[in-house]
Amino acid sequence: MDVCISSSSLHGSTTAVPSKSMGHRSLICGALSGGGTVSNLSWSADITATVDALSAMGFSLKKGENTVTFTGFSPAKEPVIDCNESGSTLRFLLPVASALGLSCTFTGRGRLPSRPIDVLTRALSRHGVRCSSDSLPLSLSGRLSPGKFHLPGNISSQYISGLLFALPLLSGDSEIILTTPLESKPYVDLTVKALADFGVLVEEQDDGYQVPGNQRFSPKSCVVEGDYSGAAFFACGGALTGDVTTFGLDHGSLQGDREIFPLLAQMGAMVEEGDNHVRVAAGQLHAIDIDASQIPDLVPILAVTAAFCQGTTTIYNAGRLRLKESDRLAAVADCLGKLGGRVKEHADRLVITGRNSLEGGAVDGYNDHRIVMAMAIAALRCKNPVVIRGAQATQKSFGTFFEEFAKLGGNCHVIHD
DSSP: EEEEEEEOEEEEEEOOOOHHHHHHHHHHHHHHHHHHHSSOOOOHHHHHHHHHHHHHHHHHEEOSOOOOOEEEOOOOOOEOOOOOTTTHHHHHHHHHHTTTTTOEHHHHHHHTTGGGOOOHHHHHHTTEEEESSSSSSEEEEEEOOOSEEEEOSSOOOOHHHHHHGGGSSSSSSOOOOESSOSSSSSHHHHHHHHHHHTTOOOOETEEEEEEOOOOOOOOOOOOBBBBHHHHHHHHHHHHHHHHEESSSTTTTTTGGGGGHHHHHHHHOEEEEEOOEEEEEEOOHHHHEEEEEETGGHHOOOHHHHTTTTTTEEEEESSSGGSSSSHHHHHHHHHHHHHTEEEEEEOOSSSEEEEOOOOEEEEETTTTTTTHHHHHHHHHGGGGGGGEEEEEGGGGGGGGTTHHHHHHTTTEEEEEEO
């Protein structure tokens, strides 16, 4: 699907889409508990991948309109577990399948087979699991044994989260020892919180995590909180062009992408936090330097916002973005450059010099939901229309993005489906 977007301003209110990050975590904990219901799910492609993967593994579940109810587990015989394009599904469930002793095959599509998992498969292999390869398709056999797991913290926090789901199921205590500083730590904090919600305890240490074995997940019903990552796009649209209020965000959330609102305030936007909403309105925006090590998913939309800030913004500690659904540093630099932005791409950073407006043109969505949504916001302040190719990528996390965009005043239409 290709869309064409003309300049306009965003005004009004919207409700945050359910958090994809917490959706994955609640679903896995719910499955391992053998009972309870997870509600307020958004049926994005990634969440669907996790639900279907859990079903393939042998977890009994029933889907509702925005719910999944779990009723038990009977191990499937040599299942094929299709993760679609979801890195979270793959990296979370590889250790879980290993802890359950499943002989199974993991598959995926898009860029997922080329995204790194070798660090995780090597860790599993050192603890009793036989892995057929370090990339997809990948077959597992054997059962994970407890012990010490040495992992770098600067490649993917999903490796740590995956082990945190699995290690409590083992017969003995385990320890995750980080060999480099942990980046994207808020995502691991979300995992620890989800585990605690289901009665599983993990102890954070200076260099990692201590995980007691022989734990049981307690069935419960839970409601998935609103997503700060998705809310960031319309918040930035408000900062750039108008006035947008987002409802449905938990102010006590551990989501790292809560940082979008303090960052916009630092840039000069008007940010007002209420009991159940956050309002962002346009202001005189200026450049700031941004450390992306803990907020990698915000980089595309922050780069777009910086493209209209007075001065030069540096977004640094962002090298891991090259391993996402696309090489996001290259994709952002390419797309903004084609629209007339001034962006310099470096190995682990972007340097962006702002302009009052961009020219417009055609860009590739790179089969990456965050690139597509970021470029839609960039189009709001382009002199000429912007065509985004492959805009269906929003289905990965935010299938109603363009509907909400239009409701807020965005001028967009499909030109090729």
